[in-house]
Amino acid sequence: xxxxxxxxxxxxxxDFAPGDLARLRFAFSPVSEAVASLRMLQDPGRHAxxxxxxxxxxxxxxxxxxxxxxxxxxxxxxxxxxLTPPPTSPLxxxxxxxxxxxxxxxxxxxxxxxxxxxxxxxxxxxFLADPAAGTVRxxxxxxxxxxPALSPYWPQIQGLFDSEVLRRSRQLARQGAAAxxxxxxxxxxxxxxxxxxxxQAWRRTGPLLGDGMILVPSVFHWPDTTVMxxxxxxxxxxxxxxxxxxxxxxxxxxxxxxxxxxxxTRARILVALAEPATTAVIARRLSxxxxxxxxxxxxxxxxxxxxxxxTGREVFYASTPLGRALCxxx
Numbered sequence: 001x002x003x004x005x006x007x008x009x010x011x012x013x014x015d016f017a018p019g020d021l022a023r024l025r026f027a028f029s030p031v032s033e034a035v036a037s038l039r040m041l042q043d044p045g046r047h048a049x050x051x052x053x054x055x056x057x058x059x060x061x062x063x064x065x066x067x068x069x070x071x072x073x074x075x076x077x078x079x080x081x082x083l084t085p086p087p088t089s090p091l092x093x094x095x096x097x098x099x100x101x102x103x104x105x106x107x108x109x110x111x112x113x114x115x116x117x118x119x120x121x122x123x124x125x126x127f128l129a130d131p132a133a134g135t136v137r138x139x140x141x142x143x144x145x146x147x148p149a150l151s152p153y154w155p156q157i158q159g160l161f162d163s164e165v166l167r168r169s170r171q172l173a174r175q176g177a178a179a180x181x182x183x184x185x186x187x188x189x190x191x192x193x194x195x196x197x198x199x200q201a202w203r204r205t206g207p208l209l210g211d212g213m214i215l216v217p218s219v220f221h222w223p224d225t226t227v228m229x230x231x232x233x234x235x236x237x238x239x240x241x242x243x244x245x246x247x248x249x250x251x252x253x254x255x256x257x258x259x260x261x262x263x264x265t266r267a268r269i270l271v272a273l274a275e276p277a278t279t280a281v282i283a284r285r286l287s288x289x290x291x292x293x294x295x296x297x298x299x300x301x302x303x304x305x306x307x308x309x310x311t312g313r314e315v316f317y318a319s320t321p322l323g324r325a326l327c328x329x330x
Contacts, residue, residue: 012204012227014195014213014234021177023212026169027087028161030154031097032237034146035073035083036220038066043075049222052247053153060148068127069141071118077200080112082135083142086214086233090165094146102139106131108231155284156246157219162281164217164240166316170276184215185238187225197227197236204229219243258326262305266296270305271327276318 181190217240
């Protein structure tokens with residue numbers, strides 16, 4: 001996997017045939033977030049935005065030995081790719097993804113581990129001596145790390161991803177691939193069917209070869225982008241807008257006038273619905289019970305402050321022009 005930075009010269013280029021856009025999909029990955037967060041723990045000074053999370057999590061890790069995970073996912077342009085398999089579902093489960101890590105091809109895992117800077121360390125050499133057992137150990141370590149470090153924050157993170165995936169899917173459908181890709185990040189550009197992502201570590205040019213591409217919003221890859229390609233399904237990870245709000249659990253700023261008019265809770269819900277979201281997403285975002293959120297949504301909808309649209313089994317709410325005007329005026 002290659003990390004990208006807007007100041008770097010090399011780039012990865014992907015030529016899209018007409019059918020490739022039909023195979024373009026969005027997903028997010030719990031295990032990819034966990035691996036990216038490990039890199040932040042090793043270089044906290046580079047990621048001031050995430051210091052609230054780092055300060056909260058470090059005391060919880062106790063005696064957990066993270067040496068192998070740190071070695072396989074160091075700060076810098078390269079990590080062992082088997083740690084971050086492309087998500088197979090729009091809503092992946094951490095258990096399912098850890099199973100993919102544990103069952104990774106031992107030869108590929110060993111080849112990737114041999115490329116990390118700490119490849120000659122005793123920790124990595126032990127992994128290389130028995131990569132089949134090593135991948136199982138890595139998956140177990142990731143699970144033991146996930147429980148204290150990511151699990152408590154995952155509802156907030158997933159809520160951010162749900163909103164981002166919905167927004168980008170609509171943008172792609174309404175405005176096309178050029179508008180959507182050119183709006184993702186400064187490292188990413190689209191021109192005439194070619195997607196270009198600046199990278200730090202490697203160059204890649206050519207077609208997608210019929211595999212399509214997965215677009216993955218991220219919290220812990222901020223502020224950079226990351227690219228994965230052959231022999232894996234091409235994957236582009238980019239920082240989701242609004243990352244800073246993840247560490248402000250339950251905090252949605254509202255104006256005094258809006259609060260006085262409709263009440264604090266309904267004001268928070270209305271402000272949080274600047275982008276479409278479901279009842280479950282808003283409940284996670286505001287740390288509220290879904291039943292309570294549902295009751296407030298009904299009142300706001302009846303008052304003309306929210307619109308309601310069904311997509312498949314999901315019902316998405318969003319502020320109406322009147323609702324947005326009230327928020328702006330408060």
